[in-house]
Amino acid sequence: MKKYDYVIVGGGLFGGVMAWYARKNGKTCLIIEKREHLGGNIYCENVQGIPVHRYGAHIFHTSGKKVWEFVNSLAEFNRYTNCPVADYHGEMYNLPFNMNTFSKMWGVSTPEEAKVKIEEQRSGVTGQPSNLEEQAISLVGTDIYEKLIRGYTEKQWGRACKELPSFIIKRLPVRYTYDNNYFNDLYQGIPIGGYNVITEKLFEGCDLMLKTDYLADKETFDAMGNRVVYTGMIDAYFKYCFGKLEYRSLRFEDDIYDVDNYQGVAVVNHTAREVPYTRTIEHKHFECTVPYSKIPKTVVTREYPEAWEEGMEPYYPVNDEKNQKLYKKYEELGKKEEKVLFGGRLAEYKYYDMDKVIASAMWKAEAEFGKPE
Structure with a gap:
């Protein structure tokens, strides 16, 4: 049995950055991935000559210069700017909520007019918002909440907005300018040709085991490495001993x-x-x-x-109070696993943007290996 310096469980961004740093430091890596491809949720598939984002839209954005320089060392980025629109029964509204949205919704033309309208509509929410509905209305009023937030959010989370915590949309972008750029970050774009260009660079020089379930033969795989980087579901790692995270x-x-x-x-x-x-x-x-x-x-x-049910791909952690308490129990167990480094969206039960995953992996990799030359 070949012995590796690192067994990295998961072929997504966190595992890829760890593998890149390990290889730069002369370490050998085995990548174990359940899917038939690397890249995790940023994987792209060529269809009709078009790079298709197989697991949903991924637009890279960051204000971290170090992260931006790192990804640009791996691929050339285009100038894509995220300017989505919302369709409510054929009425089209600009996102994020800005003066274009307010003008279409109410016929207003100045920031002051928009603020007055929102102030009128949020007067029913008093005190600190206690749920997502109250938080949304306090930010943008009832019209925008009813047309552009409520239905979308309830589909997304599978429950009524009154049952969802307010923090989910506390960072909801609201602008009193005619600016349709969704993100406030300094840097933004998409790798030319798709994200697979980055994936190939991150895992270059690693041995691969695709379509392989690490947890199905954990002891064997653990014995193949001096150190394990685990990026899968943390509750599954511990056999759901405290129950399943949502x-x-x-x-x-x-x-x-x-x-x-x-x-x-x-x-x-x-x-x-x-x-x-x-x-x-x-x-x-x-x-x-x-x-x-x-x-x-x-x-x-x-x-x-x-x-989500067991066997399906988990995309969004339900970060309510109950699940956070449960995660903390698993996190404490993880700290006792001296051979294992846990990281990434599933192992940390955190909804990470791509740049935050990379930043977290870079920080942990530099703690593990030192800064690359």
Whole structure:
């Protein structure tokens, strides 16, 4: 049996950054991945000459210069700027909520008019918001809540907004400018040709075991490495000894259309409760360095939220008080595993943006290996 310096469980961004640092320091790595490909949820598949984001839209954005320089050392990024729109029964609104949204909703034209309108509509919420509905209304008023937040959120989380904690949308972008750029971050873009370019660089030089379940033969795999980096579900690692953490999952359906431009934008949020999916993604618009008219067909993915069950892919941790208490128990167990380094979205039970996953992995890798030369 070959012995490795590191057995890395999971072929996503956290495992990839750890592998990159390990290889830079002359370490040998075995990657164990349940899926048939590397890349985790940033994996792209070429369909009709279009890099399709197989597990939902991924737009890279960060204000961290170190993270931005790192990913740009792996791939060239385009100038894509995320400007999604919301579709409510055929009424189209700009996101994030800004003066374009307010003007369409109420016919106002100045920031002062918009503020007055929102102030009128949030007067019913007194004191500290106790749930997501109250938080949303206090931020943007009842009209925007009813048309653009309520249905989408209840589909996403599978429960009423009154039953969801307020913190879920505390960072909801609200702007009194005519700016449709969704993110406030300094840097933004998508790797030209898709994220697989980055994945290949991160795992270069590693041995791979794809379509392999680490937990099905944990003792054997542990014996193959001096150290284990585990990026899977932390509750599954400990055989759900305290119970299962809750997640939301997603299902994706693709359609190929014989048109060069189906919806005019990469991402449309469908906010009406009666529409079963939350988003449609037209992937060719991510490739803004290639005119969409150059490719005669287009690929559109519909995104359906689902309740998670064991065996499904967990996408969003349900970070309410009950689940956080449960996670803390598993976290304490993890600290006792001297040979194992836990990290990433599932092992830390945290909804990470891509840049935050990379930053976390870089920090832990530099603690493990020192800074790369």
